[in-house]
Amino acid sequence: MDIMTIISNAAGELIAPTTAAYVLAAIGLNIHFGMTGLMNMGQAGFMLLGAYGFAITQSMGCNLFASVCAALALAVIYALLLGIPTLKLGPDYLAMVTLAAAEIIRIIGRSTAMTNFTGGSAGISPQDFTEKFESLSPLPDGSTTFLLWTYSNNIANSWWLRIVAWVLVVIAALLCWRWFHSPWGRMLKGIREDENAIRSLGKPVTRYKMESLILGGLFGAIAGIIFVLPRSVQPDSLGRTVTFYVWTILLLGGAATILGPVLGSCVLWVLLTFVKEIMRNTVPETLISSNQIEALGWVIVGVALMCLVIFRPQGLLGDRKELAFHA
């Protein structure tokens, strides 16, 4: 494999639907953490619920709109269930509850007892839920080459999915930009900076936090749908590690910024793919197997997350003063 293939593979991550899904999840997390200071450690839970809500209703034969609504409704209910007991408590409590709840969803989803419903750990295969989405595409059949990349127009990991995903990202970023500069957004920032001050103004702090949790969760659910469309719904692929990835992306790009999640996701995936491809092509298989390269990729992400938080908590774009790490 020559250097061009490596570069085009790595650059392909730039527009991959998975990258967009992570952007959307990170935007949701940005509303939680960047704007409101909520430590949501279970963004993958929102994503998995969204994915299940969408895929299960699709496989039951609902139309696309109803399925998306189902996914969003699940996320809202989930956020309410999580938020009511924990939002009054300290930040570490919310962190633990969201983490545990996301894990509960995954464990229940992958349980053999739920096989009829969620497909157990094997999950829901794409032909059961992607058909309606693919048939909605206005693009002709076949595949198209654009610059370096060739993808199918409509099927699976397609141009159609890329277009939809990135349009959603643009919409989400615009909405965020509006919200960040609205009175509501300023209220959230106030809560992030000093909850008691806001409370002293007679504002219902817990309600605002709840709104933030729900809104960010909705983005998480949409991210979940985009995440599973090019593959299948597998509970284990949306585990804790996805949450940690999303955190890395958000902190890399910069919390409390509009473009931080976008930049973070693109940089992380392109760099990670690049490093892994380079290693695959230069290090002989006998020395380091491909599984080990996969593991090394994770080690890199972990170390990157540590270094980021220690040395540059504001990330690439953020403002250190705006950083919302309150113990």
Added chain:
Amino acid sequence: MTAVTYLTRHRRPGIVILCSIVAVLSMLFVLPPAIASAADSGAQAVDECNPTASNGCVNGILQDADKKPIADVTITLSGKATAETKTAADGKWAFSVADDGDYTVTIDASVAQEHGLKASSATVTIRKASFDKQRGVVRFDQAGDSAGSGTSGTSGSSGSANGTKGATGTSGSTAATQSPVKKDGSNVGKRIWQQLYSGIIFGLMLGLMSVGMNLVYGTTGLQSFSHGEQVTLGGLMAYVGTQMLHMPLIASAIFAIVIGALTGFIQNEIVWGPLRRRHVGTMQQMIVTIGLSMALQYTFQFFFGGDIKGIVKSVPDSFQLGPITTDMPTLVSALIAICVIVGVTLFLYKTRLGRATRAVSDNAALAAASGINVDQVVRVVWILSCAMAALSGVLLGVYLNGISWNTGATLILLMFAAVTLGGLGTANGALIGSLVIGIVADMSSLVIPNDMRYASALAILIIVLLVRPQGIFGKQQRVG
């Protein structure tokens, strides 16, 4: 320490089980429970065998020296009953047997020679009532008992694996710790006792982990996500000790604990200490522990691979203790866990340093003002907590017959649940919390599907936060 010695003595070469079987077995257990009809005929060949109250299993996968399956070989069963079968395309074969006793499995000696197998017959003991002898797994690819202890096995990872027969029931991964006593209806009471017992054992090991984690939280305010990796590290280091360096179990356990303590010391010196001095917030530090946990976990995977590593190769004899089936290493592990926890409690309440630790826990600034060296205390706490995690990793590895790269990661949430339940920052609370979580997790598999049992433990976490966020022993004012 005497207890550990006992474990070592128990590694008799006679009763041998191979860790490589563990993987095969855990796969077998994942298979849906098959029909258990072969009750009254003495023995019969089946495609797949699952032990029940009325039948045991003798089975295996016939592979050549290169681990390729050998199809269509006649396997003869003799001993208590006789039967014959042929291996399937994937090398699998199984007999369902009705009576307890010794069974000998034979293949044609020429076949064995042709495929580079070291033995052509093997004997297993089946005892239906004993949950680790319900199933006998036969291997032909290793030297027989009579051939002495053949070392340096074909697969480099299982160096000292030797012997031809293995009989095991509870095997392997954290996911497959269930006793394979199938739902019978008739012995519900017995199952309740068995689950209660395994819950207590699990709770004790969890307690060992979460007490240390809670000490760290109490003194530094840090919720360490990488504590699970400290547990894994302990187990894996014990594996390195027994299987790579060929040390006895006791020495390996000490080796693992020393390494664990050392990592605690090092990470406090180079990561957490400097971060505290820079007044980095605890939430920020928590995210650093997440990064560390990811990095460590995949470093383990890098070096040790994705499979389960058995610390000890032998499966001990189990025996009946009232309504409970257990074995010696399990009891000894529990005893060690209790001793260590009692020791730590005594340390906290009876020694000067322990009192200082509790003082720092209550109010670090005040403790520093009254002349306590807070840095010293935190250092000791980190070392202690990581050493305890390593010990629990060793015990867990012995109890579950193996440890894998993500064992700790699957347990970290249960530790959080235990710590929250008991009360954040209270050492005794963590123990009580762990016992409750362990018992609930294991008992809940009586009513909900087994693979959902951790979910019940996590549900407790959420319920506790709902009704009593400070936990059982926590102080009210900490919250909010």
